Amino acid sequence: xxxxxxxxxxxxxxxxxxxxxxAFAQALLRTVLIAVLAQVxxxxxxxxxxxxxxxxxxxxxxxxYVYVLAVRGTPLIVQIFFxxxxxNLFLGFDLFPRTVNLGLLSIDGVVVAGTVALAVxxxxxxxxxxxxxxxxxxxxxxxxxxSVGMTYGLAMRRIVLPQAARxxxxxxxxxxxxxxxxxxxxxFIGVYELFLDxxxxxxxxxxxxxxxxxxxFWYLVLTTVWGLIQVQIERKLGASDRxxxxxxxxxxxxxPSPAKGAx
Amino acid sequence: MxxxxxxxxxxxxxxxxxxxxxxxxxxxxxxxVVCIIGPSGSGKTTFLRCINHLERIDGGRIEVNGHxxxxxxxxxxxxxxxxERNIALQRTEIGFVFQRFNLWPHKTALQNIIxxxxxxxxxxxxxAVAQGEALLARVGLADKRNAYPGKLSGGQQQxxxxxxxxxxxxxxxxxxxxxxxLDPEMIGEVLEVMKELASDGMTMVVVSHExxxxxxxxxxxxxxxxxxxxxxxxxxxxxLAPREERTRQFLxxxx
Numbered sequence: 122x123x124x125x126x127x128x129x130x131x132x133x134x135x136x137x138x139x140x141x142x143x144a145f146a147q148a149l150l151r152t153v154l155i156a157v158l159a160q161v162x163x164x165x166x167x168x169x170x171x172x173x174x175x176x177x178x179x180x181x182x183x184x185x186y187v188y189v190l191a192v193r194g195t196p197l198i199v200q201i202f203f204x205x206x207x208x209n210l211f212l213g214f215d216l217f218p219r220t221v222n223l224g225l226l227s228i229d230g231v232v233v234a235g236t237v238a239l240a241v242x243x244x245x246x247x248x249x250x251x252x253x254x255x256x257x258x259x260x261x262x263x264x265x266x267x268s269v270g271m272t273y274g275l276a277m278r279r280i281v282l283p284q285a286a287r288x289x290x291x292x293x294x295x296x297x298x299x300x301x302x303x304x305x306x307x308x309f310i311g312v313y314e315l316f317l318d319x320x321x322x323x324x325x326x327x328x329x330x331x332x333x334x335x336x337x338f339w340y341l342v343l344t345t346v347w348g349l350i351q352v353q354i355e356r357k358l359g360a361s362d363r364x365x366x367x368x369x370x371x372x373x374x375x376x377p378s379p380a381k382g383a384x
Numbered sequence: 385m386x387x388x389x390x391x392x393x394x395x396x397x398x399x400x401x402x403x404x405x406x407x408x409x410x411x412x413x414x415x416x417v418v419c420i421i422g423p424s425g426s427g428k429t430t431f432l433r434c435i436n437h438l439e440r441i442d443g444g445r446i447e448v449n450g451h452x453x454x455x456x457x458x459x460x461x462x463x464x465x466x467x468e469r470n471i472a473l474q475r476t477e478i479g480f481v482f483q484r485f486n487l488w489p490h491k492t493a494l495q496n497i498i499x500x501x502x503x504x505x506x507x508x509x510x511x512a513v514a515q516g517e518a519l520l521a522r523v524g525l526a527d528k529r530n531a532y533p534g535k536l537s538g539g540q541q542q543x544x545x546x547x548x549x550x551x552x553x554x555x556x557x558x559x560x561x562x563x564x565x566l567d568p569e570m571i572g573e574v575l576e577v578m579k580e581l582a583s584d585g586m587t588m589v590v591v592s593h594e595x596x597x598x599x600x601x602x603x604x605x606x607x608x609x610x611x612x613x614x615x616x617x618x619x620x621x622x623x624l625a626p627r628e629e630r631t632r633q634f635l636x637x638x639x
């Protein structure tokens with residue numbers, strides 16, 4: 122046992138954590154950007170899908186249903202591989218060219234494909250979360266909005282969605298937490314993000330323990346920072362009906378407070 | 385324009401196969417206060433909701449202030465449902481007060497009141513706020529301007545809800561059992577506001593079992609049962625000498 126521990130190069134771990142190199146910094150930035158973009162588009166897709174599901178037109182409901190069924194019923198890694206290796210062939214044109222030029226910025230096609238795959242996957246889960254969130258709002262809220270002359274869209278935007286947001290944000294936070302970690306799957310199609318950076322370091326040095334502990338630490342940093350941000354967002358959304366402030370630790374670690382059930 | 389505010393003709397309504405309104409007709413004149421009573425399941429609330437098209441109707445027609453509500457003439461002579469925008473526009477003329485208030489909990493009392501004037505009528509904020517504050521004062525809640533609904537009593541919430549409906553300057557106010565969800569000690573304050581509204585000349589249709597209010601403020605009583613209007617009469621006559629057996633039976637139960 123002692124021998125195993127002694128074999129760990131603590132110095133290397135310390136270096137990987139406290140003095141990251143340039144490639145690592147790039148990978149970290151890429152991980153964060155991909156996670157944020159995929160989550161944003163995932164929420165938008167999910168919102169569209171949820172509204173489709175509540176539509177009075179059957180076609181839209183069927184589209185949404187099939188989308189959610191297909192995405193939730195297949196592994197994310199398969200979706201990522203399909204999006205990168207299969208989508209262009211399947212569609213017969215280049216949905217994801219080798220490089221995507223956006224004026225000054227040019228992005229690797231693989232990053233775009235990976236981000237899209239994560240967003241499409243996320244959209245299906247967000248669809249269910251948003252639908253449940255909207256469903257949790259009393260019908261009378263929409264009726265009251267209509268009774269003063271609001272259209273469905275305006276009532277959704279001003280009255281229903283802001284209230285549903287409060288129900289949606291906690292599970293959305295969990296989703297983003299998962300998203301940060303799921304970006305690591307993009308290593309398998311060659312996106313240079315945190316995990317691929319670690320894997321390459323390991324393959325050169327044959328020091329899996331050091332590299333993977335260090336990368337795990339960085340994922341933990343990202344998810345913890347997000348947890349703190351989430352607390353602030355939830356606090357802001359709940360301002361109208363939370364009489365006393367709960368401690369950030371309580372909210373972060375999700376220990377239910379007795380006061381919350383009162384509403 | 386005539387002085388008829390509500391003109392409902394032969395309104396039919398089904399919930400699935402069950403017929404809940406069977407040819408209901410009702411006219412309400414300007415400044416008139418009409419009180420609808422009847423046993424539960426008689427269709428009175430459904431009828432009220434049809435007047436601002438919260439429920440679709442399956443037959444007949446309803447006009448408010450000369451506008452056909454919820455429908456427009458179709459190509460083949462029948463009626464088709466109107467566009468969402470037009471229906472929304474028609475509803476701006478009709479205030480609705482719900483049994484369970486339905487205030488928006490994420491907005492303060494004042495925000496509840498100014499939301500529709502600002503977003504629907506595009507009234508400038510300053511003007512909307514001034515008007516909102518005047519309305520809050522009118523329902524006796526000037527000091528609750530910044531209170532969220534969750535911090536208000538039931539009676540206070542309902543008064544804010546009335547102010548919210550009035551903020552659109554409607555030609556007609558509909559009340560769906562406005563005091564049924566209230567604790568007894570709060571009923572009076574809401575009825576007081578409604579009585580003042582009636583004496584200010586607001587046209588009102590009220591579904592309620594508050595007989596005190598009906599006697600004092602109503603110009604006409606309407607008794608509904610099984611989806612039809614059983615009897616209509618001025619309150620004095622209605623309470624003292626109801627013509628119909630069903631009315632007599634119902635009154636004997638609630639008085």
